[in-house]
Amino acid sequence: xxxxxxxxxxxxxxxxxxxxxxxxxxxxxxxxxxxxxxxxxxxxxxxxxxxxxxxxxxxxxxxxxxxxxxxxxxxxxxxxxxxxxxxxxxxxxxxxxxxxxxxxxxxxxxxxxxxxxxxxxxxxxxxxxxxxxxxxxxxxxxxxxxxxxxxxxxxxxxxxxxxxxxxxxxxxxxxxxxxxxxxxxxxxxxxxxxxxxxxxxxxxxxxxxxxxxxxxxxxxxxxxxxxxxxxxxxxxxxxxxxxxxxxxxxxxxxxxxxxxxxxxxxxxxxxxxxxxxxxxxxxxxxxxxxxxxxxxxxxxxxxxxxxxxxxxxxxxxxxxxxxxxxxxxxxxxxxxxxxxxxxxxxxxxxxxxxxxxxxxxxxxxxxxxxxxxxxxxxxxxxxxxxxxxxxxxxxxxxxxxxxxxxxxxxxxxxxxxxxxxxxxxxxxxxxxxxxxxxxxxxxxxxxxxxxxxxxxxxxxxxxxxxxxxxxx
Amino acid sequence: xxxxxxxxxxxxxxxxxxxxxxxxxxxxxxxxxxxxxxxxxxxxxxxxxxxxxxxxxxxxxxxxxxxxxxxxxxxxxxxxxxxxxxxxxxxxxxxxxxxxxxxxxxxxxxxxxxxxxxxxxxxxxxxxxxxxxxxxxxxxxxxxxxxxxxxxxxxxxxxxxxxxxxxxxxxxxxxxxxxxxxxxxxxxxxxxxxxxxxxxxxxxxxxxxxxxxx
Numbered sequence: 001x002x003x004x005x006x007x008x009x010x011x012x013x014x015x016x017x018x019x020x021x022x023x024x025x026x027x028x029x030x031x032x033x034x035x036x037x038x039x040x041x042x043x044x045x046x047x048x049x050x051x052x053x054x055x056x057x058x059x060x061x062x063x064x065x066x067x068x069x070x071x072x073x074x075x076x077x078x079x080x081x082x083x084x085x086x087x088x089x090x091x092x093x094x095x096x097x098x099x100x101x102x103x104x105x106x107x108x109x110x111x112x113x114x115x116x117x118x119x120x121x122x123x124x125x126x127x128x129x130x131x132x133x134x135x136x137x138x139x140x141x142x143x144x145x146x147x148x149x150x151x152x153x154x155x156x157x158x159x160x161x162x163x164x165x166x167x168x169x170x171x172x173x174x175x176x177x178x179x180x181x182x183x184x185x186x187x188x189x190x191x192x193x194x195x196x197x198x199x200x201x202x203x204x205x206x207x208x209x210x211x212x213x214x215x216x217x218x219x220x221x222x223x224x225x226x227x228x229x230x231x232x233x234x235x236x237x238x239x240x241x242x243x244x245x246x247x248x249x250x251x252x253x254x255x256x257x258x259x260x261x262x263x264x265x266x267x268x269x270x271x272x273x274x275x276x277x278x279x280x281x282x283x284x285x286x287x288x289x290x291x292x293x294x295x296x297x298x299x300x301x302x303x304x305x306x307x308x309x310x311x312x313x314x315x316x317x318x319x320x321x322x323x324x325x326x327x328x329x330x331x332x333x334x335x336x337x338x339x340x341x342x343x344x345x346x347x348x349x350x351x352x353x354x355x356x357x358x359x360x361x362x363x364x365x366x367x368x369x370x371x372x373x374x375x376x377x378x379x380x381x382x383x384x385x386x387x388x389x390x391x392x393x394x395x396x397x398x399x400x401x402x403x404x405x406x407x408x409x410x411x412x413x414x415x416x417x418x419x420x421x422x423x424x425x426x427x428x429x430x431x432x433x434x435x436x437x438x439x440x441x442x443x444x445x446x447x448x449x450x451x452x453x454x455x456x457x458x459x460x461x462x463x464x465x466x467x468x469x470x471x472x
Numbered sequence: 473x474x475x476x477x478x479x480x481x482x483x484x485x486x487x488x489x490x491x492x493x494x495x496x497x498x499x500x501x502x503x504x505x506x507x508x509x510x511x512x513x514x515x516x517x518x519x520x521x522x523x524x525x526x527x528x529x530x531x532x533x534x535x536x537x538x539x540x541x542x543x544x545x546x547x548x549x550x551x552x553x554x555x556x557x558x559x560x561x562x563x564x565x566x567x568x569x570x571x572x573x574x575x576x577x578x579x580x581x582x583x584x585x586x587x588x589x590x591x592x593x594x595x596x597x598x599x600x601x602x603x604x605x606x607x608x609x610x611x612x613x614x615x616x617x618x619x620x621x622x623x624x625x626x627x628x629x630x631x632x633x634x635x636x637x638x639x640x641x642x643x644x645x646x647x648x649x650x651x652x653x654x655x656x657x658x659x660x661x662x663x664x665x666x667x668x669x670x671x672x673x674x675x676x677x678x679x680x681x682x683x684x685x686x
Contacts, residue, residue: 174618189681198680200673399643402620406645413580414573415674416654416667433619 037245042163044249045238049159050152050464052239059151060468063144070137076123076130083118090313090328097324111315113328121305129296132289139286143279150275152461153452155237160448162233167253168441169227175433176220179426183213255391255440256447263381266454270377273455277373280366287359294355297348300341308333373453380450387443394436401429503608503628504600506635510543511585511595518586529683536582544581545629545636546574552638553651557659565664572671577647579678581640606630 040048050056091107094100102108123130187209193201235242271277313328325332342348404425411417451457514536517523523532550566550573551558561569599611607629614622625641639648658667 178616178618192683193677193681196680196683198677200677201680402643403645406642407650410580410642410645410647410650411654413583413674414576414651414654415670415672415677416651416658 035245037247038240039247039249040234040238041249042160045163045234046156046159046461047464048238048240049155050461051466053152053155053237056148056152056155057466057469059144059148060466062147063141064469066137066141066144070134070141073130073134073137076133079120079122081118081120083116085114085116087112087114089113090315093313093316093326095317096319097321111313113311113313113316115309115311115328117309119305119307121303123301123303125302127296127299127301129293129301132293132296136286136289136293139282139289142282143286146275146278146282148465149458149461150279152465153275153455153457156457156461156464157448157452159234159237161445162230162237163248163250164253164441164444166227166230166234166248167250168437169223169230170251171253171437172223172434173220173227175430175437176216176223179430180213180216180220183209183216187213253437253440253444256444258447260381260384260450263378266377266381266450267374269454269456270373273458274369274373274453275455275458276369277455280362280369283362284359284366287355287362290355291352291359294348294352297342297351300339302337302339304335304337306333306335376453377450380446380453384443384446384450387439387446390439391436391443394432394439398429398432398436401425401432405429501600503602503626503635504597504610506543506628507610507612507626507637508597510539513539514582514585518582526683533682537578540578540581541574543635543637544574544578545631545638546570546577548629548636548638549573549577549648552648554655555652557655557664561664569668572668572675576671576675576678579682608635 089109090111090113091104092102092110094102187206190201190206190209194203194206231246232242234240235244235246240246309327309330309332311326311328311330316326316329318326318329405422408417408421408425412419412422448457517532517535517539520532522528523535547570550570553573554561554569558566594615596613596615597610598613599609601609607627610626610628612624612626614624616622623641623643626637627639627641627646628635629638630636639646641647655667658670
């Protein structure tokens with residue numbers, strides 16, 4: 001007696017064989033009706049994201065901050081002019097230093113005075129303070145610029161992950177739609193067989209197929225949700241309106257064709273190109289300069305200056321005795337050579353200690369970068385090799401799965417093979433095909449990650465950066 | 473005299489080259505054309521709105537069978553698939569087996585093509601190889617925008633100036649080799665009669681599904 005074929009499995013596998021041979025309709029487009037979608041390649045997407053990123057612009061303002069600090073240090077070398085002008089009621093003063101009818105104990109305010117006190121100071125020698133401040137600001141600018149690159153490359157990495165994520169979801173959706181299509185046709189066939197009273201077919205086959213179809217629809221919904229999330233993420237990263245239809249220029253998830261250099265090359269490149277290394281190196285130099293600048297506060301500042309006092313009152317007599325000075329009426333201007341020195345019992349020492357401690361922090365960050373970044377590069381390199389091997393393994397697997405499906409479904413078509421074989425083959429194929437897509441996604445993202453950890457993406461994003469913002 | 477000999481040799485060479493070219497022209501493309509004609513014919517029937525009415529299902533079935541039978545050498549396929557067991561069958565048993573085998577295989581083939589939705593443009597013919605021993609191979613590719621394209625190779629044999637398909641290789645799997653293994657297994661584990669019974673049950677199910685008598 002012929003063993004009854006479990007139709008659910010058998011018909012599913014028919015689906016899968018037919019799935020491979022289907023001339024299917026194109027996948028659902030993301031475009032809204034009547035509105036052509038904006039087509040974006042990966043490079044387009046990265047460019048848009050970097051140009052429109054508020055985080056990148058924030059870091060660019062950081063560069064402007066450092067730039068203005070350097071401008072201040074530059075200007076500190078130049079002369080500074082200060083003037084104070086006051087005016088007010090003036091008590092009467094008649095006579096001279098020997099005799100006067102007026103008394104300061106009983107003043108009579110009968111007029112007004114005006115007074116201007118000014119100074120022009122040109123620093124001559126500051127024990128390296130101004131030079132060190134300028135140096136610190138210059139290195140600070142380099143740190144900030146590296147932060148801009150770091151943020152831009154992080155944004156670019158995120159865009160790549162999202163872009164490939166969308167392609168992965170699309171590939172999985174297509175796979176699921178193929179299976180869905182075939183299952184639906186098989187279900188229809190089973191119904192017709194049941195209606196016609198075909199031998200060896202019963203309702204259980206129908207129910208099993210419907211159950212499997214339900215599970216597949218659930219998977220399809222999850223995949224589509226992932227797809228929508230990826231697309232929304234892309235729109236947000238790119239600064240596009242939420243209702244703008246978007247389509248990706250790439251329609252299939254394929255492994256990147258790129259040669260992998262030896263590991264040592266990536267390690268060497270990271271040392272020169274990674275923004276974190278640049279930030280650490282320049283940051284140490286900036287704080288070393290700040291330490292020098294702060295230590296200079298222990299010493300006086302030598303300067304050349306012109307100090308002056310110009311005053312006039314409406315009700316006070318002027319006299320020419322050089323030993324007596326009336327601030328409300330007398331004029332005096334004198335060039336001077338001087339020093340300014342502020343001595344405290346620990347404030348300056350505390351400031352020096354603070355800056356030295358910050359230098360220590362930066363030096364530890366540099367040490368961490370020295371350890372951590374090569375580890376990141378090694379890890380990314382090894383992961384990439386693994387993903388590459390997974391692509392080959394899963395490719396061989398799903399190709400064998402396809403051959404298994406062909407053989408099993410051919411046997412099933414002739415009634416000489418159980419449907420379970422076809423179902424097993426179909427499940428194995430679907431799993432390995434999905435694993436293949438996942439491996440390709442991992443490889444592509446892994447390649448982007450390796451180039452990111454080696455700092456190779458910095459040159460690419462530099463060309464995409466928006467123009468420096470203006471303060472005005 | 474020497475000049476005349478040289479000229480004759482030159483003309484002979486040129487003539488033989490032309491003849492070879494003509495022969496090549498007359499042979500090149502024939503197996504591929506035959507396969508394409510059959511596939512297009514089946515697709516045309518499937519796509520014909522007039523045949524989609526349920527009451528014309530039998531007529532549609534008959535037309536497709538006719539188109540496929542013109543190209544597929546089912547007896548040759550059945551003989552190769554049964555292998556050594558073919559020798560043990562009586563002429564009547566052979567006839568019965570060929571009929572059963574061809575019916576099921578033809579249904580399977582048409583079923584697969586039907587899923588193309590009548591889109592002949594989705595089939596690309598990629599390579600044709602013709603052997604001087606009267607064998608040929610036509611490679612095609614079924615384009616699938618959703619997943620991988622499917623490689624289908626038709627292995628053909630020339631009989632009385634007619635090219636017949638004796639094996640179909642899908643994704644590297646030869647159907648004849650596959651069936652040979654499976655037939656042998658069933659015959660060894662059960663019997664030839666059990667094999668025929670399984671195939672007859674399957675045919676009954678297929679006929680019920682399509683609402684046809686044959």
